[in-house]
Amino acid sequence: MTAPAVTARPMPQARRRLLGALIVLAGLAFLVLAASLAFLEEEGHEAGHGDPPVVLAGLVCALLAAALILMQYLLSGRLRLLDRVFGLPGLLQAHRVVAVSAAVLASCHPLLVFFPPDETIGPLRLEIWPALLGMILLASLWSTVAAGLWRGFLGLPFPRWWLLHRLGTFSLVVLAALHASFVIETFQSGLPRLGLWAILAAYGSWQIWSKLVKPARLAKAPYRVGAVRALAPDIHEVTLARADGAPVLTYAPGQFAFVRFKSAAVSSEEHHFTLSSSPARPESLSFTIKCSGDFTADIGRLAPGDTAVIDGPYGLFSHLARTSDGQPLVLVAGGIGVTPFLSMLRYLADTGDTRPVTLVWSARSRCELILEEELQAIQARLPGCTLIRITSRESVPGWPAGRLDREALGRFLDGVDRGAACFVCGPGKMMDAATRELAALGFAKSRIHTERFAL
Numbered sequence: 205m206t207a208p209a210v211t212a213r214p215m216p217q218a219r220r221r222l223l224g225a226l227i228v229l230a231g232l233a234f235l236v237l238a239a240s241l242a243f244l245e246e247e248g249h250e251a252g253h254g255d256p257p258v259v260l261a262g263l264v265c266a267l268l269a270a271a272l273i274l275m276q277y278l279l280s281g282r283l284r285l286l287d288r289v290f291g292l293p294g295l296l297q298a299h300r301v302v303a304v305s306a307a308v309l310a311s312c313h314p315l316l317v318f319f320p321p322d323e324t325i326g327p328l329r330l331e332i333w334p335a336l337l338g339m340i341l342l343a344s345l346w347s348t349v350a351a352g353l354w355r356g357f358l359g360l361p362f363p364r365w366w367l368l369h370r371l372g373t374f375s376l377v378v379l380a381a382l383h384a385s386f387v388i389e390t391f392q393s394g395l396p397r398l399g400l401w402a403i404l405a406a407y408g409s410w411q412i413w414s415k416l417v418k419p420a421r422l423a424k425a426p427y428r429v430g431a432v433r434a435l436a437p438d439i440h441e442v443t444l445a446r447a448d449g450a451p452v453l454t455y456a457p458g459q460f461a462f463v464r465f466k467s468a469a470v471s472s473e474e475h476h477f478t479l480s481s482s483p484a485r486p487e488s489l490s491f492t493i494k495c496s497g498d499f500t501a502d503i504g505r506l507a508p509g510d511t512a513v514i515d516g517p518y519g520l521f522s523h524l525a526r527t528s529d530g531q532p533l534v535l536v537a538g539g540i541g542v543t544p545f546l547s548m549l550r551y552l553a554d555t556g557d558t559r560p561v562t563l564v565w566s567a568r569s570r571c572e573l574i575l576e577e578e579l580q581a582i583q584a585r586l587p588g589c590t591l592i593r594i595t596s597r598e599s600v601p602g603w604p605a606g607r608l609d610r611e612a613l614g615r616f617l618d619g620v621d622r623g624a625a626c627f628v629c630g631p632g633k634m635m636d637a638a639t640r641e642l643a644a645l646g647f648a649k650s651r652i653h654t655e656r657f658a659l
């Protein structure tokens with residue numbers, strides 16, 4: 205018997221595209237509005253005595269940088285609508301690009317404003333504190349951006365970087381508001397002043413909602429750990445159900461959630477994990493977690509009865525979001541990158557979706573290729589399902605060995621419909637190579653979807 209289809213169907217592609225275009229247009233309109241404030245100031249001057257064009261350009265740069273910084277809160281704020289349209293991982297990529305753009309624009313501001321020979325701030329003294337604040341602001345902006353881009357290179361552990369990032373971005377908003385209020389006449393009265401206050405009020409409300417209201421709401425619907433199963437020496441499956449017996453959150457197969465465990469054995473840091481269970485079974489959900497650092501090393505010590513708070517689901521890495529009914533699927537996984545595909549395969553089996561699906565799963569050794577029995581049972585239930593497992597450092601009788609290069613991928617996907625939707629998840633280099641090879645093998649780039657496990 206097949207289970208009913210999940211109710212949390214992602215937004216149809218056509219609606220997503222339309223909404224995406226509207227949201228981008230709204231963002232552009234906000235930027236134009238912000239830039240136009242520079243011209244308001246010029247109108248305030250007597251005719252013919254406005255700022256020179258180069259100074260105006262400097263002001264435009266500053267206003268655009270400030271607007272982009274504000275937009276960062278929308279990009280990284282886990283807003284449900286934006287996630288459904290663009291997917292959180294895509295938004296976080298945009299967050300990085302916008303951060304660099306804001307820093308470059310902010311750097312152009314002093315260069316242009318002080319370009320005319322008569323525009324100078326003279327020797328350093330207390331009266332020019334708003335301008336000095338601007339310099340501190342620029343330095344903080346670049347430090348925040350650099351720490352985000354080069355966290356690994358700087359050797360900053362994630363939790364420490366995260367704290368610094370939050371403090372850094374908070375100080376940016378405060379410094380920018382002070383700098384704008386005291387250095388530019390535009391913001392000292394009238395509508396611009398009101399606008400600045402409105403933006404600060406929106407920022408304050410956002411902080412209250414995201415730091416207090418939302419966590420409190422999530423905490424009211426806690427989950428309880430039901431079982432912790434070791435699938436390999438360093439891979440555990442954690443199954444959870446709602447503590448009050450209610451159905452778990454609705455999600456599409458392949459989506460992920462943020463999880464914060466409350467356990468004596470595991471740190472209370474929030475981490476992302478893919479929901480590896482089938483959404484057609486709403487009584488519980490599971491995460492399949494590989495040890496890759498301090499936090500994940502303790503997952504096996506979770507015990508039934510421990511609780512967790514789950515914020516999700518997020519992302520568009522799901523065949524329900526990216527394919528039409530019956531469209532063939534090619535799933536390419538590296539190591540623990542199989543978790544979204546576990547969810548998709550379990551869901552296909554639960555709902556009796558017999559479309560052609562090929563899973564190519566590469567790992568270093570046999571023990572990383574978990575859940576052999578269950579996958580065989582799924583294959584038996586899905587006539588169109590082909591499972592290929594390949595190991596690079598160990599040879600397993602009956603399974604191919606070696607690297608997942610073009611020759612191997614070409615062999616495994618020989619005869620597979622080139623109109624298939626491809627999903628790739630695994631270590632970064634493996635994903636880049638697989639994406640390249642799939643395109644070279646004739647799969648359309650627009651139908652190759654990826655999910656990275658490092659944001």
Ligand SMILES: Cc1cc2nc3c(=O)[nH]c(=O)nc-3n(C[C@H](O)[C@H](O)[C@H](O)COP(=O)(O)OP(=O)(O)OC[C@H]3O[C@@H](n4cnc5c(N)ncnc54)[C@H](O)[C@@H]3O)c2cc1C
Pocket residue numbers: 362363460473474475476477478479491492493494495496497498499500501540543544655656657658659
């Ligand atoms: C969308 C998504 C889905 C994922 N799904 C799975 C999954 O199903 N199974 C699985 O085993 N792993 C998954 N991961 C990876 C998992 O989140 C990391 O392996 C885990 O957070 C590492 O934590 P750590 O402290 O043990 O390791 P560390 O060695 O400390 O961290 C390794 C890397 O993980 C990231 N990271 C660390 N701490 C955090 C944090 N608090 N918040 C966010 N990122 C952090 C950083 O990029 C860091 O460089 C997923 C990641 C993403 C982004």
